Amino acid sequence: MASKTGSLKLERLTKEFGNGKEKVVAVRELSLTINPGEFVTLLGPSGCGKTTALRMIAGFETPTSGNVLLDGENLVAMTPDKRPMGMVFQSYALFPHMTVFDNVAYGLRIKKMSAAEIKTAVAEVLESMSLSHLANRAPNQLSGGQQQRVALARAMVVRPKVLLFDEPLSNLDAKLRAQMRIEIRNIQRRLGITSIFVTHDQDEAMSLSDRIVVMRNAVVEQVGNPDEVYRRPASVFVADFIGRSNFLKVENAKKARSGKASVVVGGVELEVAAQENALSSKHPVLLVRPESISVTAARSAKPGKSEGVVSNVVFYGNHVEYTLDTDEGLILAVVSDPIYEEIVPVGKVARYSFDEERAWLLPSESERATKEDQE
């Protein structure tokens, strides 16, 4: 039952706090188009501006400049209560003086629906979230997960065009968080409500989103689907923030005939895919995820090319993690389903290898940092 409405467009959305010398730019020129029914996550470390961006969409912050358009209508001058959006708060923000039923009914009562309609609608949504038996409880009599569900039910029951989530899972324990992730995604798919989800947890972003917007220091670093941000991150920062990474030193980086980049890593020439600015960078680095690297015992006592001394090994049962000291830097390798007898012990030399298809060339972070400082 995907709705046709709910397309959200952000145009150069900017928020500055304070003025003069104390001026802080929380969000700088955020532009983004979100399609009806799409699930988009704003991901970034704390202080990157993701929550401020969400609060501007909800109407709790007035943008310094820029527009928020919902189905073509500009909402910037509209107070939060007039916007057809529902929000799920980090602290849930359940009304502590009302029962679960009254919390969920609140938005419908504001809409002046009839008591009978309200009863049916609330009962239905409580049922769908397995909360029916808790309808007469007060919020403080519920567990964290139940409170979370009530908050979600309360936001959904008014059928908003857009659902906004402000780190709603951060107060739950790991197991419950994983479970709620699935629940949220299923409900959102079923109702087809455009959703924007703010989080600093990469697992949440990866598992929930159609698209991820990675933010850093008030600006968007990358917009892409989970596969893109993981395998083809726009920068060392994104690669580092999402998942674990090795950044290998490379030599002789140049354009290959195939259109890819040609680099030499540990004496081996590889043809790898490259980010557009990677080859103009003085010291590009090669991103290889730990799980793409395989490790075997080497015969030699001294490490040669593509080899390193094992400086640390951790056995987890289903996988083993190596840290290798190589000429290309410390390399982290995760080998899954290991055979215990074949694990290379600390101090021994190991050989590493990876599929060049799995590598991705990036411009170095330090060059960009200095470039930004000069601006």
Add this chain to the structure above:
Amino acid sequence: MAIKTSGARYDIFTKIALVLVVLIIGFLILLPLANILVYSTQPSGSAILTNSWSDIVTRDIIWNTIKLGLSVAFLGTLLGFIMAYTQARVEFRGKKILHIINLIPIISPPFAFATAVIVLFGRSGIITRGVFDWRPTLYGFPGLVLVLTLSFFPIAYMNLLGMLRSLDPALDEAGSSLGASKWKVFKTVTLPLLIPGFAGSFLLLFIEAIADLANPIIIGGNYTVLASRAYMAINGDYDISLAAGYSTLLLLPALLVFLIQRYWAQKRSVVSVTGKPSGRPTMVTSKPAKFFLLSITGLLTSLVILVYLTVVFGAFVKIIGVNNEFTLDNFRYLLGGFANGAIKTTATLALIATPIAGIFGMVIAWLVIRKVRRGAEALDFLGMLGIAVPGTVIGIGYAITYNDPVKIGDFTVFPQVGGGGAILGGAIAIVMVYIIRSSPAGQRSGIAQLQQIDPAIEEASASLGASGGKTFRLVTLPLISGAFLSGLMYAFAHSMTTLSPIIFLVTPDTSILTQKILAEADQGRYGNVFALCCILIVLIMIIGGLINLFVRKTQVSVDRPMVTGR
């Protein structure tokens, strides 16, 4: 990232509330204050101001006022601290009762202390003369210090008790585990942490002491302070400008100290109020320390009890200390006509003012904490003016401003609401004073409670489509109902017992109980004074209890940890 709410542009409800609040503050306090300043520039007032240092009489009055303020502030803070420390850190029986007894003076009517102390410790005092055959002169500085300290130490007590309780016991334990003795911990950890509390209490008591009018009239004797001098300027010299001049002299230090208290002392506070104290505080176990604390506490508490016993006893005998025969004559006389009108008028006016003051305080608190972004501190300060400005000054300001219609050119902006010729016999001006004097208490407790409530709860309401007004009514007000209730109780009790601004506003049609007490005390009819005090206390307890019942019925209990969500 910490983000202050108040997000989008002000909605219509906020705008209306803001305009109304500013208008009310403007008429209820700013205009009378402005008039005081204007009148003080006229000849007799400006003479006082310009010669305040060269004229020896005026200088004496100023010095008297400051000396009284400092003494009461010092003694009151010291006693308040000893009581608070004993309450928080010493194990003994009867703690709760002691706590309640310590708080009673806050709602006690004026004169109860002064008259009881005269009867007990005066020249012919039951104790001084009766027991020790000693005839001390109580009138003047010593009597004033005694009475004012007894009346105001509870303020310091509450202040410091709150602070002591919110001190994390782990701090003391850390001190001990580093090898400090208990005495050393007290000196190097507890006391330094309480310094802002001491400063705050000291300043508050200073303001209360210099602003007081009732006690200087009754027990001041020849010891003249600014408040009583300003009162004399109206009631003896009949010179408004002169009164305005003394009022200005009183107003400036009061406001200055208030500003220091609020914006300096309070900001110094290093005690985290939000942090949940872990564990139990270390109790005082040293025998001498316990003995010292408990004897002072016991002595002071006995004194307070003695004063109230005197009030009650004195109300039911012919002439206390002289003829202790039981009688109901005092009550028969008062309730037989003398005080009936005053009781009815006082209760009615206080009951009208109470809900208005309560809601007004809550609205200001809400605007300050949730809505106003720039100028929140200024609004908070304006809201507090009613309590920062001495009652005498407010009363004189009202008399100047509202005994005639307020006009701009020929256009009446505000009708005459005060004085005998006004509509309703000047009752409106009295209600206005009640409101502006008692709303600050609600404002403070409202602010404290709002700061505990996650702003997301109100945002949730907005995001579900509720307008600003609806959110305030359906979510905010129920959540701060505790503060609202205590604001109402305070407003009622304070209105019933307030005197200093009222003296200037009573008319033949609107006689007020506290003013009746003053008249009786002036005549030396202490039996009537005590009986009136009893009537007043009983009224406060009954009506206060009813307010409590009524509001509690309509409120839902709110669990705190839930409210502090995040």
